[in-house]
Amino acid sequence: MSFSVGIVGLPNAGKSTLFKALTKKSVEIASYPFTTISPNIGEVPVPDPRLKEIAKIVNPQKITPTTIKFIDIAGLVKEAHKGEGLGNQFLAQIRECNIILEVVRDFKNLNVEHIEKSIDPQRDMEIIKMELILKDLETTEKILEKLEKKVKSDNKEAKKKQEVLLRIKKTLSQGKKISEMNLKPEEESLIKEFRFLTQKPVIYLLNTDDKVLLNPNTLKLNLKLEEEISELSREEIKELGVKSNLDYLIRACYNVGDLITFFTIAGGKEVRAWSIKKNSSIIEAAKKVHSDFQEKFIKGEVISWQELVKISSWNKAKETGQLKIVGKDYKVKDGDVIEFKI
Ligand SMILES: Nc1nc2c(ncn2[C@@H]2O[C@H](COP(=O)(O)OP(=O)(O)OP(=O)(O)O)[C@@H](O)[C@H]2O)c(=O)[nH]1
Ligand SMILES: [Mg+2]
Known part of the structure; x- marks a missing residue:
């Protein structure tokens, strides 16, 4: 199973624009909210200059980079956990992902509707945070309900789980994420199977028409520009003197996911990169x-x-x-x- 990144954010934040620039797939992009309905999924090669260096001495027939999967889901809105909008039904898709990439609108263009009627990245991040928390809370309550029977029949494992889940429920009810709890490794492994959303590492990507900022956990990119660059040939890029920063973003996702790379050379036939957990x-x-x-x-x-x-x-x-x-x-x-x- 390949490492996967779930792209979340409010409607019209630029999620599909990013997805298109990353995967070169033609997906629907439009200035009205809820353009994306069912999720877009694509594999993206992870750039790694070491592959070329190894290939220079091996002379293989083929060079294969490792890939990560990106999933672009419908926009989330306030009250999504109660069924508002569309995103909530697809949050289950994000559950399967290793990390979350949150696209936050920071570009001004007023021809593109903002569901909250103004540009305010901090507020938007807070909305998404709350929706993920509320979704986890809903999940926790359901699991606790199911555990009840087992706890009554004196199942030790169920009791331990219940104890951790009750603390999780309290944290979430206070508007805090599970990742803020500093759970012990043994507690983490007890709840691993539930794949809570607010336990996953998050990269914030501000979609800006201002200056680019590269930083592993919070970055600012102009996604419209990235989309345009992704359609240019190598010659055109050189001629225009433009530069894409998507490679940086892909590497950041890779690193935040705690992955490392090893290589195989298949007896000289194929130099290939593979990803694996540290x-x-x-x-x-x-x-x-x-x-x-x-x-x-x-x-x-x-x-x-x-x-x-x-x-x-x-x-x-x-x-x-x-x-x-x-x-x-x-x-x-x-x-x-x-x-x-x-
Ligand atoms: N000016 C400007 N417009 C952008 C930028 N990024 C995206 N847009 C525009 O914003 C609109 C929405 O972009 P999408 O990529 O469809 O947004 P989304 O987050 O996928 O939206 P939903 O699928 O509705 O949730 C489109 O008209 C884009 O062209 C940007 O950096 N600058
Ligand atoms: Mg979309």
Whole structure:
């Protein structure tokens, strides 16, 4: 399953404009609210200059970047959790996502209607925050109801869950997000299955007609301009001297999601980047590459991409004993080039 990013925000914030610029898919974009009804889904390659460097010495037939999935959903509005607007029915889609990318309107163009009748990014962020909180509260109440029976029959696990969920309910009722609670790791794993919305990392993206600002958690981009740039050829971009910042945004999503990258070279045929959660073992990496690698895994040959580029040949690295031979407990590091031995 690939890493996924849910795009949320008020209607007309520019979510589909961003989605189109990222995926180059032609989706409906219009100046009236609720243009998007059913969600748009697309895979986007993660830019990584290391791929080219590795390919220079491997000379593969193919170079394959890793990808992340973006999901553009209908605009959320105040009272969405009570069924106002459309977004609420699609919040379930966001539940499956690893992180949330919140698009906030900060551009002035008055020909584009604002559902709250004025431009006020802080207020809009507050509306979205409240809707996510209220949705989580609704979920929590439903789970608590279901747990009741099990708790009565003295199920220990259910009791522990109930205790955490009651604290979550209190926090949410006070208008706070679950991510503000500093839950202990064991408490987090108890509630992991519920995939609460306000527990996910958030990147705020202000859609501005003012200056661009690059910062990993809150950035400002001009999405209309990004959409226009995404339609230009490389030559036109050069000629006009314009610059896209979407690569920065994609990397920011990747980093906020706590992902690292490892590479495989498939005996020289294909240089490929893969993403994996930080602190994963080589067995988990093996499983990503091929479902039966997990059972068949014997050992791994590993070298960092910098060292490989310095030595400039896989075989030479092997002959000179510079490949690390690792067992199944080895923790994968960002930038490792791995050959799985099965
Ligand atoms: N001036 C300006 N207009 C923009 C910008 N970004 C988006 N728009 C316009 O705003 C309108 C809404 O953009 P969409 O991308 O459809 O917005 P959305 O968030 O997907 O809206 P819903 O699907 O209705 O929730 C369109 O007319 C866009 O062309 C921007 O940066 N500047
Ligand atoms: Mg849309």
